[in-house]
Amino acid sequence: IFIPLLGAALAFYFYSAPENFSEEMLRGKRVIVTGASGGIGEQMAYHLARMEAHLLLTARTEAKLQKVVKRCLELGAASARYVSGSMEDTKFPEVVVKEAENTWGGLDMLILNHIGYTYFNYFDGDVGHVRKLLEINFLSYVAMTVSALPLLKESEGSIVVVSSMAGKTSAPFSAPYSATKFALDGFFSSLRQEFIxxxxxxxxxxxxxxxxxxxxxxxxxxxxxxxxPAPKEECALEIIKSGALRQRELHYPSSTVGTMLLLQAIAPDFLDSLIRSGYKAENIRRT
Ligand code: NDP
Incomplete structure (x- = not known):
């Protein structure tokens, strides 16, 4: 009982968004959201629209993006548009950022959130799949950042990188996904040091x-x-807050993630066994 409580307290102390967040921080800001046709990305678009931001949304499915853009305009977005395409295409990140530059002449926040499809199962030995997932989940994040950096330097803006517990701890049945998320931590944490x-x-x-x-x-x-599972609407809002407040990391839900990271530091084998016990491995059918 003591360790989870301590973890929760530490997580709250270090990573909960300070109370001084205000929705006005996003008003009129120019924001790119990737992976915005569904899931957490779609919810982030709606929050940002309510906050009256300018939005450029991207994903592959044009029909879904059209609906999200329409809803964003109804909710009060200062402007909303989309560009559809796949992040597997190495030229696409530049296309997205060019669209922002041509439309707005600048950029304040880049939210990198998209992920490619992967399986949830024992690693099947398919190296090609790992390579493809690295392209979508990791290398395109790097390419988006490279293209957007001149604009973000000018505006003294923000990069928000959506990762996972699987990018910090050892989660089974998700080896390719986990690898791409650990890569994000390595790359962007190093970049943060260089920026400083x-x-x-x-x-x-x-x-x-x-x-x-x-x-x-x-x-x-x-x-x-x-x-x-925790609610995607709240999760989306916490991501936006953490980016606006220029936090180093967001841990959401804070008590669960905070506890796991504390255990990783002090009792990694215990954490591994705790993680394994959270899975019903008998329900995983080998493919
Ligand atoms: P979803 O699967 O709901 O959404 C993924 C988004 O990425 C969609 O908009 C999808 O749109 C887009 N996408 C998929 N493939 C491509 C591609 N090749 N090129 C461009 N865009 C693509 O994901 P979630 O909302 O669940 O997750 C969002 C983020 O949160 C991810 O980074 C994920 O790793 C992270 N996360 C999520 C967790 C969860 O439990 N949900 C847990 C931990 C982290 P389209 O198909 O139209 O291209």
């Missing part, structure tokens, strides 16, 4: 999320995970 040394006033916020109730996540893992 180089006096580049662009914040980098890494979002460490637990299980969230998006349609895709629930469909993929609910048969084999004991935990109850």
């Amino acid at each position: 040394i180089d006096k580049v006033n662009v914040s980098i916020t890494l979002c460490i999320l637990g299980y969230i109730d998006t349609e895709n996540a629930v469909r993929a893992v609910s048969h084999a995970i004991r935990a109850t």
Whole structure:
């Protein structure tokens, strides 16, 4: 009991969004959200629209993006548009950022959130799949950042990188996904250090999320995970707050993630066994 309580207290102390967040921080800001056709990205778009931000949304499915853009305009977005395409296409990140530059002449916040499809199962030895997932989940984040950096330096803006507990701890049945999320931590944490040394006033916020109730996540893992997912609407708002407040990391839900990270530091083998006990491995059918 003591360790989870201590974890929760520490998580609250270090990572809960300070009370001084105000929705006005986003009013009129120019924001790109990737993976915005569904799930957490769609919810972030709606929050940002209510806060009267300018929005450029992206994902592959044009029909879904059209609906999200329409809803954003109804909710009060200062402006909303989309550009559809796949982050598997190495030229696409530049296309997205060019669209922002041509439309707004600048950019204040880059929210990198999209993920490619992967399986939830024992690693099947398919190296090609790992390579493809790295392209979508990791390398396109790097490419988006490279393209957007001149604009973000000018506005002293923010980069928000959506990651996962699987990018900090050892989660089974998700080896390719987990690898892409660990890569994000390595790359963006190193970049943050360089920005500080180089006096580049662009914040980098890494979002460490637990299980969230998006349609895709629930469909993929609910048969084999004991935990109850946290709400995507609240999660989306916490991500935006953490980016606006230029926090180093967001831990959501804070007590679960905070406890796990504390255990990782002091009792890694115990944490591994705790994580394993959270899965119903008998429900995983080998493919
Ligand atoms: P979803 O699967 O619901 O949404 C993924 C988004 O990415 C969609 O908009 C999808 O749209 C887009 N996308 C998929 N493939 C591509 C592609 N090749 N190129 C461009 N866009 C693509 O994900 P979630 O909302 O559940 O997750 C959002 C973020 O949160 C991810 O980074 C995820 O790792 C992280 N996270 C989620 C957790 C959860 O339990 N939900 C837990 C921990 C972290 P389209 O198909 O139209 O392209």
